[in-house]
Amino acid sequence: MCGIVAYIGPREAYPILIKGLKRLEYRGYDSAGVALLNGVMRIYKTKGKVSDLEHVAEGHQLSAHLGMGHTRWATHGEPNDVNSHPHLSQDGSLAIIHNGIIENYGTLKEALLERGHVFKSDTDSEVLVHLIEEIRKNTKVELDEAVRLALCEVVGAYAIVIISKDDPTKLIGARKGSPLVVGIGDGEYFMASDASPIVEYTKDVTYLEDGEIAFIKDGKLSIKTIDNVAKTPFIQTLEMNLEAIEKGGYTHFMLKEIHEQPKSIYDSLRGRFDTSTGNFAMRSLKEYAHKIKNLKRIIIVGCGTSWHAGLVAEYLFEDIARIPVEVEYASEFRYRNPVIGEDDLVIAISQSGETADTLAAIEMAKEKGATVFGVCNVVGSSIPRASHAGAYTHAGPEIGVASTKAFTAQVSVMILLALGFADIKGKKSKSELRNIMAELDAIPAKVETTLKCEDQIKELAKKYKDSHNFLYLGRGYGFPVALEGALKLKEISYIHAEGYPAAEMKHGPIALIDEEMPVVVIATKNAHYEKIISNIQEVKARKGKIIAIVTEGDTKVRAMADYVIEIPDAPDIMVPLLATVPLQLLSYYIAVERGCNVDQPRNLAKSVTVE
Numbered sequence: 001m002c003g004i005v006a007y008i009g010p011r012e013a014y015p016i017l018i019k020g021l022k023r024l025e026y027r028g029y030d031s032a033g034v035a036l037l038n039g040v041m042r043i044y045k046t047k048g049k050v051s052d053l054e055h056v057a058e059g060h061q062l063s064a065h066l067g068m069g070h071t072r073w074a075t076h077g078e079p080n081d082v083n084s085h086p087h088l089s090q091d092g093s094l095a096i097i098h099n100g101i102i103e104n105y106g107t108l109k110e111a112l113l114e115r116g117h118v119f120k121s122d123t124d125s126e127v128l129v130h131l132i133e134e135i136r137k138n139t140k141v142e143l144d145e146a147v148r149l150a151l152c153e154v155v156g157a158y159a160i161v162i163i164s165k166d167d168p169t170k171l172i173g174a175r176k177g178s179p180l181v182v183g184i185g186d187g188e189y190f191m192a193s194d195a196s197p198i199v200e201y202t203k204d205v206t207y208l209e210d211g212e213i214a215f216i217k218d219g220k221l222s223i224k225t226i227d228n229v230a231k232t233p234f235i236q237t238l239e240m241n242l243e244a245i246e247k248g249g250y251t252h253f254m255l256k257e258i259h260e261q262p263k264s265i266y267d268s269l270r271g272r273f274d275t276s277t278g279n280f281a282m283r284s285l286k287e288y289a290h291k292i293k294n295l296k297r298i299i300i301v302g303c304g305t306s307w308h309a310g311l312v313a314e315y316l317f318e319d320i321a322r323i324p325v326e327v328e329y330a331s332e333f334r335y336r337n338p339v340i341g342e343d344d345l346v347i348a349i350s351q352s353g354e355t356a357d358t359l360a361a362i363e364m365a366k367e368k369g370a371t372v373f374g375v376c377n378v379v380g381s382s383i384p385r386a387s388h389a390g391a392y393t394h395a396g397p398e399i400g401v402a403s404t405k406a407f408t409a410q411v412s413v414m415i416l417l418a419l420g421f422a423d424i425k426g427k428k429s430k431s432e433l434r435n436i437m438a439e440l441d442a443i444p445a446k447v448e449t450t451l452k453c454e455d456q457i458k459e460l461a462k463k464y465k466d467s468h469n470f471l472y473l474g475r476g477y478g479f480p481v482a483l484e485g486a487l488k489l490k491e492i493s494y495i496h497a498e499g500y501p502a503a504e505m506k507h508g509p510i511a512l513i514d515e516e517m518p519v520v521v522i523a524t525k526n527a528h529y530e531k532i533i534s535n536i537q538e539v540k541a542r543k544g545k546i547i548a549i550v551t552e553g554d555t556k557v558r559a560m561a562d563y564v565i566e567i568p569d570a571p572d573i574m575v576p577l578l579a580t581v582p583l584q585l586l587s588y589y590i591a592v593e594r595g596c597n598v599d600q601p602r603n604l605a606k607s608v609t610v611e
């Protein structure tokens with residue numbers, strides 16, 4: 001969602017803010033703005049991208065040592081210049097940037113309107129800065145206290161930063177439900193929605209907890225809760241490096257991240273199992289062995305691509321550990337009245353660790369007594385912090401809005417957890433585990449081999465770039481892969497695509513097939529191979545075009561399909577790690593052919609911190 005960056009210190013703020021906003025642009029990109037304080041409060045903002053903001057600001061007075069910037073993903077109010085952040089208080093002395101949603105903004109706004117406030121924008125964020133001003137005026141308290149009192153009145157989620165014309169040595173930030181990290185440099189401070197704008201300047205950071213407010217005043221940082229309890233900042237060292245958040249010679253982050261998969265899968269597995277003994281080194285397995293041993297059911301929650309990783313995990317846990325699994329969209333699960341309790345394990349999968357629905361789902365599961373494991377990529381994010389245990393996926397920062405390496409890292413970790421659960425429950429012998437581990441060891445190299453299909457995919461993309469629809473079919477482990485392939489295509493190329501279990505085709509989607517319809521089929525050699533061949537024949541009989549993902553050396557499917565893309569042979573449970581890669585490349589190159597903005601597809605945001 002929206003991206004926030006702020007700076008106070010001896011350097012020029014504007015270049016830091018612009019660079020930071022560019023790094024955060026993947027979070028939201030319908031408008032951008034900065035506030036700079038240097039005697040006067042200067043606001044530059046516009047609909048569009050950070051580059052548009054640079055044009056707007058060009059030639060104006062930009063020198064300041066205190067400032068803040070924002071990239072917006074619209075929730076309240078259409079994306080236009082006026083609704084862009086920062087927003088000012090009525091008297092213009094306070095400026096705010098905000099990520100999140102103030103749910104009771106309507107009621108607050110009505111009360112403020114009655115008191116004579118006039119609003120320029122349609123945003124909930126402007127209401128908050130007026131509220132702070134109003135409290136200050138009425139109670140004559142300091143700004144710090146007015147912010148605290150205002151936040152006590154707010155229902156909803158926020159990460160905010162506030163600056164005041166009357167106090168150029170002060171920066172205030174607060175969070176509830178949306179992340180905010182404070183960077184601590186040498187005589188300078190940064191605030192941002194994630195560490196990417198900060199890492200270039202300092203590695204010392206503190207992540208605010210929900211309900212905390214950070215005050216920087218005269219070069220000192222203090223933190224208190226909205227209940228007025230002082231907190232000692234917990235300062236940690238960032239592990240992220242600059243290289244990881246830059247494109248490194250690739251045209252897009254998405255392409256870089258697709259190519260990083262041999263390494264990201266390796267990193268997600270590294271040090272977590274011992275192929276020579278068949279033992280695991282994962283804290284969650286050790287600490288929760290007693291629970292896992294008697295586990296009767298697992299519920300997996302997630303959204304989008306992470307939900308697809310959950311579907312793969314359903315097959316994994318049932319196949320390998322013989323534990324019944326339910327996979328739920330977090331957004332549905334949280335609003336049902338699901339039957340869960342102390343005997344259940346809920347696994348939340350999320351790249352960002354901030355997805356509002358997933359976070360709410362696990363809070364509900366905890367209230368009902370379930371144990372929660374988080375499988376997340378962003379270290380220190382909200383979901384791992386709210387979970388009892390879990391495992392990071394260690395894929396490294398994922399900047400492209402379409403999730404790629406995060407998915408394969410999630411699947412890798414879920415394979416490990418399924419194996420670990422099987423070990424604890426005695427469903428796999430050590431020798432079986434050692435064999436599977438040896439196959440897992442070989443996966444990064446097989447992904448490297450799979451990536452060699454890139455030139456072939458480029459040709460395919462040229463051929464199919466103007467298709468209006470795509471169908472993706474798979475069975476077993478191939479089904480979630482089909483769903484993921486279809487999601488990738490629609491989100492970055494805006495071509496309508498559907499993923500289906502291949503056998504379900506006869507129950508409706510087959511009506512769509514004609515000579516115009518490309519059908520991507522996951523047809524690797526496994527127990528469903530002959531069945532999927534029948535499905536391919538059904539498509540061919542209706543003149544559909546078959547693009548098949550096959551196991552290397554395959555001849556049967558090759559004889560029927562219009563195009564085949566080979567992937568190395570691997571156990572069925574690992575096929576999603578390989579078969580997804582050509583589908584990622586296909587969506588990428590089709591989007592490029594169509595001239596789409598691959599890293600920032602329209603209407604999407606990387607981290608969905610609102611429901």
Ligand code: F6R
Binds near residue numbers: 352403
């Ligand atoms: C698709 C995509 C989204 C996310 C979804 C969940 O490419 O990126 O569907 O998977 O928004 O996000 P996380 O994993 O951060 O919870």
